[in-house]
Amino acid sequence: DTAVSQTPKYLVTQMGNDKSIKCEQNLGHDTMYWYKQDSKKFLKIMFSYNNKELIINETVPNRFSPKSPDKAHLNLHINSLELGDSAVYFCASSQVGVGNTIYFGEGSWLTVV
Amino acid sequence: AQSVTQPDIHITVSEGASLELRCNYSYGATPYLFWYVQSPGQGLQLLLKYFSGDTLVQGIKGFEAEFKRSQSSFNLRKPSVHWSDAAEYFCAVFNGDKLTFGTGTQLKVEL
Numbered sequence: 001d002t003a004v005s006q007t008p009k010y011l012v013t014q015m016g017n018d019k020s021i022k023c024e025q026n027l028g029h030d031t032m033y034w035y036k037q038d039s040k041k042f043l044k045i046m047f048s049y050n051n052k053e054l055i056i057n058e059t060v061p062n063r064f065s066p067k068s069p070d071k072a073h074l075n076l077h078i079n080s081l082e083l084g085d086s087a088v089y090f091c092a093s094s095q096v097g098v099g100n101t102i103y104f105g106e107g108s109w110l111t112v113v
Numbered sequence: 114a115q116s117v118t119q120p121d122i123h124i125t126v127s128e129g130a131s132l133e134l135r136c137n138y139s140y141g142a143t144p145y146l147f148w149y150v151q152s153p154g155q156g157l158q159l160l161l162k163y164f165s166g167d168t169l170v171q172g173i174k175g176f177e178a179e180f181k182r183s184q185s186s187f188n189l190r191k192p193s194v195h196w197s198d199a200a201e202y203f204c205a206v207f208n209g210d211k212l213t214f215g216t217g218t219q220l221k222v223e224l
Contacts, residue, residue, distance in 0.1 A: 033211070041151075041201055043214040056211055090157065092212075102212055104149070106156035 003027050004105040006091045012111045013081060021076045021108045023091030029103075031055070031096055032074035034066060037088040037107070046089075049074055050096065081112045115140040115206045119215035126194050127223045134189040134218050136178075136204030145207040146187040148178055151217075152200045160202075163187060174198070196222045 004025045013019050025032060033056075034046040048056040052068040063079045078085060091105040116139045126132055138144055148160040161172025168180040178189045187204060199222045204215040 035212075041217045041219075043157075043203065043217075045211045045213075048211060101147075101159055101162060102207070103159070104157040 002106075004091055004093050004103050006089075006105040006108050008108060009106060010109045010111075012113060015081055015083060015112055017081050018077070018079045019081060019110070020078070021089055021091075021110070023074050023076070023105060025072055025091075025093040025103070027093055027095075027103065028072075029093040029095045030071055031094050032068065032071070033092040033094075033102070034074065034076050035090040035092060035104075037090060039087070043090070047074075047076075078110075083112050086110055086112045115144075115208050115213050117204050117206050117213055117215035119202075119204055119218050121218045122216070123219045123221065125221040125223060128196050129193050132189075132191045132194045132198070132220070134202050134204075134220070136187045136189065136215060137185050138187060138204070138206045139185065140206050140208065142208075144180075144187075145209075146178075146180060147205045147207065147212065148172065148176070148187075148189050149203045149205065149214075150174075150200045151203065157203070160189070194220075194222055196224055198222055 006023045031050045033048045037043045046060045047066045049068045065077045068074045088107045090107050092102050094102040118137045146163045149157040160176050161170050163170050163180045201217045203217045205212045
């Protein structure tokens, strides 16, 4: 059983398209995140949700819209894709509280051509 | 705001040699510190974490890290490196809301 699962793992798409990446966690956690890893391997948070409520939105373009239908799912929708959106997107989850670990999914490799 | 510095972008060691990867953090309160490893084309795997208590923490795959508050450091060590340890290593600090990562250290292992 994969704790945090993302689909698709690989996605190649043209500029201007709209795409979604789905994430699900089966750990019973109340907080989920999206991180972006750029071509230089730098990891930066994009969003976090706690019990379906947006907690963090880190200066991400409006073309990126997270949606959390329930606390086990956090999907990422990207409109009007640009070349610079090419990156690896990681979903993660944790349980709020001291000492709790953040668990990451396997990543979704997005290439915009 | 918190920040993490990993001064070494690349490190190459011979198989069987010891390893130390450096990590310095900046955070106003008690830091919650993590080391993650990313193998090529793979996701992030937690190696170990520090929240409180013993400043020397043990992790998976024979790794350990030592928290030194006076030096704001959380260096990762392994006494004998295996070829399969070749990967990207990330140090991170958690502030209660999010993880802030360092820029990573790429480890190469010479056979």
